[in-house]
Amino acid sequence: MQRVVSKLRTALANPRAALPYVRSRLRVARGLAALSRYRLASLYVADLLGGTDRFESYVRANEGDRYPELDVLDFRMRVDALDEGLSRELLRDGVREPLATEAYRRELTRLESERGPLTVVDAGANIGYFALQYPALSRYVGGNGNEDEHVEGDGNDEKREGGEGEVIAVEPLPSNAALLEGNVALNGFEESVSCHRCAVGSSTTRTTMHVSTHSNWGTVGDTMGMDHFVDEIEVPVWRLDDLLRDRAVPLDSVDAVRMDVQGYEYEVVRGMADLLDRGDLGLLFLEIHPWYLRETGEYDAFLSTLEAAGFEPVFVADGRTGVLRSEKASYTERELDVDSLDELRSVDFTTEVVLRAG
Structure with a gap:
């Protein structure tokens, strides 16, 4: 979460970068909601707004929510909700x-x-x-x-x-x-x-x-x-x-x-x-x-x-x-x-x- 806060500070120092950054994270939350992972989506947004780490804490305590499954082109994939890289890109954009x-x-x-x-x-x-x-x-x-x-x-x-x-x-x-x-x-x-x-x-x-x-x-x-x-x-x-x-x-x-x-x-x-x-x-x-x-x-x-x-x-x-x-x-x-x-x-x-x- 310290890295997220650091990115937010960087974004605030560069207002032109802030909006795309926030939009990207909100699209991840929308991707989670589309998979009916509403609690994950709400915690993800709450962390973004409040600088907390409730999303990660919840996922680590509830392993059953860690690997959502989604459609990717013409196949399906399970992704890792805690992965800040490829998995979040797929949740965000498919x-x-x-x-x-x-x-x-x-x-x-x-x-x-x-x-x-x-x-x-x-x-x-x-x-x-x-x-x-x-x-x-x-x-x-x-x-x-x-x-x-x-x-x-x-x-x-x-x-x-x-x-x-x-x-x-x-x-x-x-x-x-x-x-x-x-x-x-x-x-x-x-x-x-x-x-x-x-x-x-x-x-x-x-x-x-x-x-x-x-x-x-x-x-x-x-x-x-x-x-x-x-x-x-x-x-x-x-x-x-x-x-x-x-x-x-x-x-x-x-x-x-x-x-x-x-x-x-x-x-x-x-x-x-x-x-x-x-x-x-x-x-x-x-x-x-x-x-x-x-x-x-x-x-x-x-x-x-x-x-x-x-x-x-x-x-x-x-x-x-x-x-x-x-x-x-x-x-x-x-x-x-x-x-x-x-x-x-x-x-x-x-x-x-x-x-x-x-």
């Missing part, structure tokens, strides 16, 4: 990063039309938002096969014939992994989504991971004194090449990789060198953190590795999600006019990038 989500779904549909059922790796799968996208898409096909016709699941779709492909979902944080596994089961995707409790990096080892109040901000990198990191745990790390071999997944069978690893992107790419060199990847979807990669001196090498592997961007968006930026509060993505990886070298903020094999 979708995360809508432009990137649409671009990713579009590219998966295109690639599947070319190759048939896909094998997708999701590194940093969190509670399953992106890991569930492909099996949900693959489960139904509209009248003429146009993905846009069945994104909302209008009930008129026909069951797709044949296999549904495979998603290899990798998530190191136990709390996230438990929700991920539950969300896979909730949608009946156990046959098409396998969950692996580990991180991926440049070597197969163990490391310390920093746990955040935002479930999707956990990292093995430098936290640089950020106050949302509240714990540390030790987790196993695999090179992605090694993980796939250990699970008997042929490298040339993997069609797409998505990763959101909070500044650890180059480490993951270094650990999938064989996959890039000998595999048949057609699609990468990355959240890139240039500010961190520059701190470690790896940004140029990271982009050069992707260029050498033959990938070109088909979608790039501003991926910053902070609601109290000093210049202007923002809650929406903004697509960027970036046509090459080389143009990304001048970008210094988080970006969502969908890359297609050239």
Whole structure:
């Protein structure tokens, strides 16, 4: 709650930022009310207005209210009411990063039309938002096969014939992994989504991971004194090449990789060198953190590795999600006019990038 009070003070010092911040939190409360979680909604608003922590205290004392279930596009998810990150975004908007989500779904549909059922790796799968996208898409096909016709699941779709492909979902944080596994089961995707409790990096080892109040901000990198990191745990790390071999997944069978690893992107790419060199990847979807990669001196090498592997961007968006930026509060993505990886070298903020094999 101290962090909420701090944000409110920041907002009051910057009146232009105050209204969007309050609106965002009120939309979370509205999302809870829409799920008939009226007590949670009222406590959430009361905390916002009074600077109290009754919401968190109530949820911790009543575990049955902690994991509300909601519709997300054409599948369902349980979220964590105490998570200040992805879960609250889904309660607020019912979708995360809508432009990137649409671009990713579009590219998966295109690639599947070319190759048939896909094998997708999701590194940093969190509670399953992106890991569930492909099996949900693959489960139904509209009248003429146009993905846009069945994104909302209008009930008129026909069951797709044949296999549904495979998603290899990798998530190191136990709390996230438990929700991920539950969300896979909730949608009946156990046959098409396998969950692996580990991180991926440049070597197969163990490391310390920093746990955040935002479930999707956990990292093995430098936290640089950020106050949302509240714990540390030790987790196993695999090179992605090694993980796939250990699970008997042929490298040339993997069609797409998505990763959101909070500044650890180059480490993951270094650990999938064989996959890039000998595999048949057609699609990468990355959240890139240039500010961190520059701190470690790896940004140029990271982009050069992707260029050498033959990938070109088909979608790039501003991926910053902070609601109290000093210049202007923002809650929406903004697509960027970036046509090459080389143009990304001048970008210094988080970006969502969908890359297609050239």
